[in-house]
Amino acid sequence: MLWTLIIGLIAGWLAGMISRGSSFGLFGNIIVGIVGAYVGGFLFNLIGLNAYGTIGGIIVSTIGAVAFLWVVNMFTGSKRRRLN
Template sequence: MIWSLIIGAISGWAAGKIMRGHGFGLWVNIIVGVIGAYIGGLALSLFGFSHYGTIGQIITSIIGASILLWFVRLFNGNRVKT
């Protein structure tokens, strides 16, 4: 349980850096990372991939958290203009 929270915090922070340029705070990073782990596992299994070990869990969580943040940004009115 605690290990899932640590991986969630790491992956939520990394996805925040990738998608927005900064993290969201510890609790939101954990929530985004844990939900991202589920989404990432589901998305990768649809393509026939699986993850092994801690590094695989972190990478899967980052992919899922990035998908989650992209989806939230898609329906959020606060879009960043380039």
């Protein structure tokens, strides 16, 4: 359980740095990372890939978290998006 939280924290922080340029805070990073782990696992399973080990888990979780944040931004709208 603790290891899952640590991987979620790292993946959430990385996803925040990739998508926003800043982190979401401790609990936000953990939540985004854990949701990202499920999303990433689902996406990797769809294309027939598996990740093993800690580094593989972080990579899958980060990719899933970035995908999750992308979908959330599509529905909530981004402040950077302007309509002309």
